[in-house]
Amino acid sequence: MSIVEVKELRKQYDPPKGVLAVDGVSFDIAEGEIFSLLGPNGAGKSTTISMLSCLLRPTGGDATVAGHSVVSNAQAVKETIGVVPQDIALYPDMSARENLVFWGRMYGLSGDTLKQRVDEVLELITLVDRQKDRIEKFSGGMKRRVNIGVALLHKPRVLYLDEPTVGIDPQSRRSILDGILALRDQGMTILYTTHYMAEAQELSDRIGIVDQGKMIALGTHEELVKIVGQAARVTARVDHSLEAMAERWREVAGVAQVTIEEDEAVLLTDDANEVLPRLFEAAAAAGSRITEIDVREPNLEMVFLHLTGRALRE
Amino acid sequence: MMKILAIAWKDLRSTARNVPALVMMLAAPLALAALLGFAFGGGGGFDIAATKVVVANLDGGGAGAGQTAGAAIQTVLTGEGLEDVLETSTRSSAAAARQAVDDGEAAVAVIVPEDFSAVVYGGDPAARSQVEIYENPTREIGGSIVEGVVGQVLADINGARAAAAGAVALAAAGSDPIDPRVLAARAAEQFSHDGGVSAGLQIGQRAPRVGATEEEVSVTGLILAGMMVFFMFFGAANVARTILTEDRDGTLPRLFTTPTRHGTIIGGKFVSTFLTVLAQAIVLLVAGRLIFGIQWGPLDAVVLLTVVTAGVAGGLALLVIAFTRNAAQAGAIGAGVYLVLALLGGNFTGTAQTGTTYAFIQRFTPNGWLLHGWDTAMRGGGAADLRWQLLVPLGFAVAFFFFAVLRMRRRFA
Numbered sequence: 001m002s003i004v005e006v007k008e009l010r011k012q013y014d015p016p017k018g019v020l021a022v023d024g025v026s027f028d029i030a031e032g033e034i035f036s037l038l039g040p041n042g043a044g045k046s047t048t049i050s051m052l053s054c055l056l057r058p059t060g061g062d063a064t065v066a067g068h069s070v071v072s073n074a075q076a077v078k079e080t081i082g083v084v085p086q087d088i089a090l091y092p093d094m095s096a097r098e099n100l101v102f103w104g105r106m107y108g109l110s111g112d113t114l115k116q117r118v119d120e121v122l123e124l125i126t127l128v129d130r131q132k133d134r135i136e137k138f139s140g141g142m143k144r145r146v147n148i149g150v151a152l153l154h155k156p157r158v159l160y161l162d163e164p165t166v167g168i169d170p171q172s173r174r175s176i177l178d179g180i181l182a183l184r185d186q187g188m189t190i191l192y193t194t195h196y197m198a199e200a201q202e203l204s205d206r207i208g209i210v211d212q213g214k215m216i217a218l219g220t221h222e223e224l225v226k227i228v229g230q231a232a233r234v235t236a237r238v239d240h241s242l243e244a245m246a247e248r249w250r251e252v253a254g255v256a257q258v259t260i261e262e263d264e265a266v267l268l269t270d271d272a273n274e275v276l277p278r279l280f281e282a283a284a285a286a287g288s289r290i291t292e293i294d295v296r297e298p299n300l301e302m303v304f305l306h307l308t309g310r311a312l313r314e
Numbered sequence: 315m316m317k318i319l320a321i322a323w324k325d326l327r328s329t330a331r332n333v334p335a336l337v338m339m340l341a342a343p344l345a346l347a348a349l350l351g352f353a354f355g356g357g358g359g360f361d362i363a364a365t366k367v368v369v370a371n372l373d374g375g376g377a378g379a380g381q382t383a384g385a386a387i388q389t390v391l392t393g394e395g396l397e398d399v400l401e402t403s404t405r406s407s408a409a410a411a412r413q414a415v416d417d418g419e420a421a422v423a424v425i426v427p428e429d430f431s432a433v434v435y436g437g438d439p440a441a442r443s444q445v446e447i448y449e450n451p452t453r454e455i456g457g458s459i460v461e462g463v464v465g466q467v468l469a470d471i472n473g474a475r476a477a478a479a480g481a482v483a484l485a486a487a488g489s490d491p492i493d494p495r496v497l498a499a500r501a502a503e504q505f506s507h508d509g510g511v512s513a514g515l516q517i518g519q520r521a522p523r524v525g526a527t528e529e530e531v532s533v534t535g536l537i538l539a540g541m542m543v544f545f546m547f548f549g550a551a552n553v554a555r556t557i558l559t560e561d562r563d564g565t566l567p568r569l570f571t572t573p574t575r576h577g578t579i580i581g582g583k584f585v586s587t588f589l590t591v592l593a594q595a596i597v598l599l600v601a602g603r604l605i606f607g608i609q610w611g612p613l614d615a616v617v618l619l620t621v622v623t624a625g626v627a628g629g630l631a632l633l634v635i636a637f638t639r640n641a642a643q644a645g646a647i648g649a650g651v652y653l654v655l656a657l658l659g660g661n662f663t664g665t666a667q668t669g670t671t672y673a674f675i676q677r678f679t680p681n682g683w684l685l686h687g688w689d690t691a692m693r694g695g696g697a698a699d700l701r702w703q704l705l706v707p708l709g710f711a712v713a714f715f716f717f718a719v720l721r722m723r724r725r726f727a
Contacts, residue, residue, distance in 0.1 A: 054570075055571055078572060081571070083571040085564055085567065089564035091324065093331055094327075102324050105317060
C-alpha cells in the first residue's frame with residue numbers, strides 16, 4: 001500500500017518564463033519502503049522534497065502523504081512527515097538538548113512526552129554525553145546527527161532526508177546510513193535524495209533517477225541495471241591520440257558504445273573479459289599505449305550515463 | 315500559544331547572548347543622552363518658534379466706550395514687535411478657543427469675558443473680571459510670553475482705573491476748584507499703589523491637559539526620551555532581523571515544515587521583538603531615573619507609553635523585514651527608515667518648541683506622537699491627558715503589523 005503518491009508534480013519558478021525545476025514527476029512509495037531520488041545537483045530532487053514538505057507550492061500536479069494532499073491539506077501532511085534538510089538547520093548558540101526541546105515543541109510535543117522523546121532521540125543519535133554543549137562546538141558529523149534527530153522527535157510515519165551525508169567524514173556517513181536502515185526496520189517510510197550512487201544502491205528498496213526535472217528511470221536496482229543490458233563499463237587512458245583511439249575501439253567486436261570524458265575513453269561492453277585483449281591489440285596496432293584501464297560491472301552510474309549521455313558525478 | 319512563547323523565548327535568549335546588540339540597545343542611548351544633555355547644560359538651547367495664539371474676545375463693551383477693553387488686548391497681542399513670537403488668530407467663542415488648544419491648533423487661548431469693558435469702564439472700583447489664559451503646558455515658553463503680555467495690559471488698565479478712582483475721590487472730597495498738579499499727583503499715587511494685575515482685572519490660568527502643577531522637565535530627559543524611542547526602533551529591528559537570518563540559515567524553512575502555522579511563527583517573532591524592546595525601555599527608564607534623576611511622569615502614562623512605543627517599534631521592524639530580501643538589506647534600509655523618521659518626528663530636536671511646519675510634519679510620524687506623549691508625561695500628564703499620543707501610535711503599530719503579516723504570508727506561502 002502506498003503512503004506517498006506523487007502525480008505529475010511540477011514546479012516552475014516565476015512562471016511562465018522561469019526555470020522549470022520539476023517537470024511532471026510521478027512515483028509512489030510503499031509504507032516501510034526506502035525510496036531514493038538519485039540525480040546530479042540541480043536535477044530537481046530538493047525541489048521535489050520541498051513540495052512534498054509543503055514548503056513550496058506545486059505549479060502543477062499533486063501529491064498525497066498518508067492520504068492528505070500537499071496542496072489542500074498541508075497541516076495534516078506536516079503532522080505525518082519529518083524533514084531533514086540538506087543543510088544543517090539548527091540554532092548554533094543553543095545546546096543539542098535545547099534545540100531538540102524547541103523543535104519538539106514545534107512538532108506539538110510538551111511536558112513529559114517531550115522530555116521522554118528528547119531523551120530517546122539523544123540516545124538514538126548517541127549524543128547523551130554532549131547534550132548540554134552548544135551546536136556551534138560540534139563536528140560536522142555530530143551536527144548532522146542532531147539535524148536528523150530533530151526530524152524524529154514526533155515519530156513521523158514518513159521521513160524525508162535530503163542529501164544528509166553531504167560533506168561529512170566516512171565514519172559519520174556510515175553511522176547515518178546504518179541509522180536509516182534501522183529506522184526502516186522499525187517500519188518507517190523513508191524518502192531519500194542523494195547524488196551518491198553507492199548510497200542509493202545500498203539503502204534503497206527502489207530508486208527513481210531524476211535529471212533536469214524529469215524522472216528518467218524508476219525501479220529496483222536490478223531493474224534499473226537491466227536498462228543498460230548488463231553491460232560492463234571500461235574506462236581507459238592512452239598516452240596520445242585519445243580521439244583516434246576511440247574511433248578504432250568503436251570498431252572492435254563486442255564494444256557497444258564509446259564516449260570520451262575529459263582525458264579518458266568510456267566503453268560499454270557485454271563481456272569485458274573477451275573485449276579487453278582486443279582493446280590492447282587495437283591500441284598497439286595504432287601505435288598507442290594504454291596507460292590506465294578500469295573495469296566496472298553494471299551499476300546506476302552506467303544507467304545514468306546510458307540514459308543521459310552524461311556521467312553522474314559523485 | 316505555547317508555540318508562540320517557545321519561539322519568543324528562543325529569540326530572547328539569543329538576544330541576551332548577543333553582547334554587541336545589547337551595547338547598541340542600552341549603552342548607546344544613555345551615552346548619547348548624557349553627552350547631549352551636558353552639551354545643553356541641562357537647560358534650554360533650542361530656537362523659539364512663533365507660538366500660535368487664539369483670542370476669543372467676548373467683550374460686550376461698556377457705557378461710553380469707543381473701543382472695547384477686550385479689543386485693546388487683542389490689538390496688543392497682534393501688534394508690532396510680537397509678530398515674530400506670536401501668531402494670533404480669533405475664535406468666536408470660549409469653547410472654540412479652548413478646542414483649538416485641545417486639538418493642538420494653538421498653544422494658548424486668550425478668552426476675554428463678556429463683562430470685561432463693563433468692569434473696566436464701569437463706575438464700581440471694586441468690580442472684578444478675569445481674562446482666561448488656556449494653555450498647552452508643553453508649550454511653556456509661548457504660554458509665558460502670552461501671559462506676560464496680557465498681564466502687562468491688565469496692569470496698565472488696573473493702574474488707569476486706580477488713578478481715575480483716586481481723582482474722583484479727590485474731586486468728591488471738597489468744593490473748591492482742584493489744583494491740576496494735586497490731581498495728577500493723587501492719580502499717580504493711586505496708580506502706583508492700587509494698579510497691577512493683583513487689582514480688579516486678573517488673569518485666570520487654565521491648563522487642561524496636565525492641570526496646574528506642571529513639572530519642570532530636564533533637557534536630558536527630553537533627549538533621552540528621543541534617544542530611547544530611536545534606539546528602541548533599532549533594538550526591534552535587531553530582533554526582527556532574525557527572521558531573515560533564519561531564512562538564510564534554513565531554520566525558518568524548517569519551521570515551515572513543522573505543523574506550525576505561519577501566523578504562529580510570525581506572532582512568535584513579534585512577541586520576542588516586543589518583549590525585547592519592552593525590556594530595553596524599562597532598563598533605559600530606570601537608568602535615566604537613577605543616573606540623570608529624570609522624572610518620567612505618572613506611572614500609568616509611563617507604562618502605557620512604554621507599551622505603545624514597544625508596539626510601534628515591533629510593528630515597524632516587522633514591516634521593514636517583510637519588504638527586504640536579506641539581513642544586510644534590512645539593516646541598510648531599516649537604518650534609513652529609522653533615521654528619516656527620527657529626523658521628521660523630532661527624536662533629535664524634541665517636540666515642545668518646534669516651528670509650525672515641523673510640528674505639522676511630526677504628526678505624520680509615530681515617533682512624533684510618542685515624543686509628544688513622553689514630553690507631556692514628563693510635565694505631569696497622566697494617561698487621560700495622553701489619549702491621542704497613545705491612540706495614534708497604537709494605530710500606526712496595528713497598521714504596521716497588519717501589512718507586515720500580509721506581506722509575509724504572501725512571501726512565505
